[in-house]
Amino acid sequence: MSSTELPSVPAANVLPKVATVRVAEGERLRSVGLPGITLTVRSRPPAREGLPPALYVHGLGGSSQNWSALMEQLEGQVDCEAVDLPGFGDSPPPDDGDYSITAHARAVIRYLDASDRGPVHLFGNSLGGAVTTRVAAVRPDLVRTLTLVSPALPEIRVQRTAVPTALLAVPGVTALFTRLTRQWTAEQRVRGVLHLCYGDPARVTSEGFRNAVEEMERRMQLPYFWDAMTRSARGLVNSYTLGGQHALWRQAERVLAPTLLIYGGRDQLVGYRMCQKAARTFRDARLVSLPEAGHVAMMEYPEVVARAFRELLARSGEPEADGQVAGGRATRNPGEDDAVTESAGS
Secondary structure, eight states: OOOOOOOOOOGGOOOOOOOOOOOOTTTTOOOOOOOOEEEEEEEOOOSSSTOOOOEEETTTTTGGGGGGHHHHHHHTTTTEEEEOTSSSSSOOOOTTTOOOOHHHHHHHHHHHHHOOOOSEEEEEEEEHHHHHHHHHHHHHEEEEEEEEEEEOOOOSSOGGGHHHHGGGGGTTTTHHHHHHTTTOOHHHHHHHHHHHHOOOGGGGOHHHHHHHHHOOOHHOOOHHHHHHHHHHHHHHHHHHHHOOOGSSHHHHHHSSOOEEEEEEOOOSHHHHHHHHHHHHTTEEEEEEEEEESSSSSHHOOOOHHHHHHHHHHHTOOBBBBOOOOOOOOOOOTGGGGEEEEEEOOO
């Protein structure tokens, strides 16, 4: 290992105790042991029995908490679970230290196989979008529909605001960054993340900001925090260079499930221009463009994303628990009037 690399992290069973992860009202957390990994799964009881299952996968530096608002919106349509990828949220690092896209996808597949919940309505944001694209391509039997919010699929011209995040993949950069930012407070770090990820950071409530600060303080106590960030960023960058059947765009072409694509016009991490390429690549795609949204539309506009998903269900002929076809237009919400929806694909 190079001297510029982060040191290896301790085994999960000797990690220090840190503050408890926040659980919103109506949510539950549980730990699931699988070969080589332990995953924390956040769930929200469905409004009634028999609803189809859904699984949500977060992005780089995120956690299952990123989906809480959308899970609440969709509790009447699906049986919601959100997973903390290995090394993120409340999940310890993987035993083998592998944070590649393939490894994260393998973790999701192992969980779905072990839980016997598939096929599921699969959701992914950013890094989670790349992960779930791979899952849908290699295990179509596990996926009913695929919803991607600003998926981190390869771009030839990366926008300048995304370069600092990509630089985490370069050996030595993370160690330098941690030294330079050692004096930053949790509040400063959260404000930086919000300005990077939100189209309008002012949409975050004071309570939401306090919760984010508490979570940042908790994460910074984890000895593997930067290791997981660095290796996952490196895994994402490496996935951009893969060719042949392992290339992410090639795998996107193989996805059979009806796919909902959601892109934000103010996204500083995934180029808004990529939405048209994605709409042409996925076989059965529905594109929703949100001009005012940033990188995490499911957190900024959960009502809009929920309505788009319900319309995807109606378009796909997915039955609800009572046997009726899902659908119907929901009440419009602020920001919803500006959404642009179009269908693409075969």
